[in-house]
Amino acid sequence: MRPSADTIAAIATAQGCGGIGIVRISGPAVPSVAKQLLGGLPAPRRAQYCDFSDAQGAAIDHGIALYFCAPHSYTGEHVLELQGHGGLAVLQLLLQRCIALGARLAEPGEFTRRAYLNNKLDLAQAESVADLIAATTAEAARSAMRSLQGDFSVTVHGLVDELVTLRMLVEAMLDFPEEEIAPTDINRCSQQLQVIRSKLQRTLGTAEQGKLLREGAHIALAGRPNVGKSSLLNCLSGEEIALVSDVPGTTRDVIRQAIQISGVPLHIIDTAGLRESQDTVEKMGIARTYQTLQNADVILFLLDARQGMTAADEMILADLPAAIPCLRVFNKMDLLTGIGTNYPSDAVCVSAKTGLGMAGLRAELLKRIGWRNQENGIFMARERHLLALKQAQACLIQAETVLQKAELFAEELRLAQQALNSITGEFTADDLLGEIFSRFCIGK
Secondary structure, rough: OOOOOOOOEEEEEOOEEEEEEEEEEEOOOOOHHHHHOOOEEEEEOOOOOEEOOOOOOOOOEEEEEEOOOOOOOOOOEEEEEEEEEEOHHHHHHHHHHHHHHHEOOOOOOHHHHHHHHHOHHHHHHHHHHHHHOOOHHHHHHHHHHHHHOOOOHHHHHHHHHHHHHHHHHHHHHHHHOOOOOOOOEEEEEEEEHHHOOOOOOOHHHHHHHHHHHHHHHHEEEEEOOOOOOHHHHHHHHHOOOOOOOEEEEOOOOEEEEEEEOOOOEEEEEEEOOOOOOOHHHHHHHHOOOOHHHOOEEEEEEEEEEOOOOOHHHHHHHOOOOOOEEEEEEEHHHHHOOOOOOOOOOOOOOOOOOOOHHHHHHHHHHHHHHHOOOOOOOOOOOOOOHHHHHHHHHHHHHHHEEEOOOHHHHHHHHHHHHHHHHHHHHHOHHHHHHHHHHHHOOOOO
């Protein structure tokens, strides 16, 4: 995929009215557009207050014009940013004027795609632009910023450099096939391979944390009617999201609420109480509950602390998806009188009404989803990054099994390097680039 020779334009600010609106233009025709629109080309990197004129010379708007001369711009091309008033109509008029002067409407993510194609950003950094915009927590935003600044890319490039060094050693061994490979050479390769594998494992662990920050985890609340699932949802979210009633079967449909714990986004899903029912609508809600549980990352199985684990609870627990982690939560601790039931050691006891035990529940939730607090070290990661790291890891594991066979060993190292290079874009198919940038917002 080569950089485009045409000029693109788009509104770079969010839709709706605002104090300031920005139209961004990038490409070779920017100087010509600027002269006709502004009456002249502004000095590079210096704000100029001026009118934005239509074809008859009348002002469409007035504001600040900023010109960035190639290659010293976000996209690596000539870029013009017009900062005017944030009304929808005036921004559309300004955009149409730019299109009439030779630009075309930008595709989603096309500005950032051009920055990548012009080597202003690598692919991991380009993706972090969208992640920074979409971040829902402060910790996610900080991690996306680390990726944008290149922390993830530097780590990947470090692994690639070590792989290249090891490949050079192996290739040197292959250059002299008539000579027997010395045990010292094999030991040296093995030692270097172990170092790379160890670093790759740490990188994969950090990337998994970054994926959690980006996507969050889905937590499903399950249990019999009237054990307090809706009350727990309200307590976790800090809002009265779900109706709470003593009448069994009040919740009949799935209710979703996004929250955050220690900067990690969580999607809490309240479901219908599980029991035998003759009510058609309630039976539909129960069916949806089981569908929801299949897609959860963790199931919070709520029980009434006054009753402990009942036979009905045992039956429900046996029907829950075995592959999904399940945390038993005994609710209504505030209603206990005297000595309570003996609860399992891995269970959590809470009162959704008073907030008792909620801190412990939040901590256990983070533990169950695999969150490990790593201050100032997490970078944002996507599913494709994890797949590439795991592919590289598999190649290195396979390489260890063919250590005595230099040709096969060298091929596994090459495949591992190729997988890592796909993260930053040194080796990436054009169709994958199209898929990545199509998910960006227009104007970015």
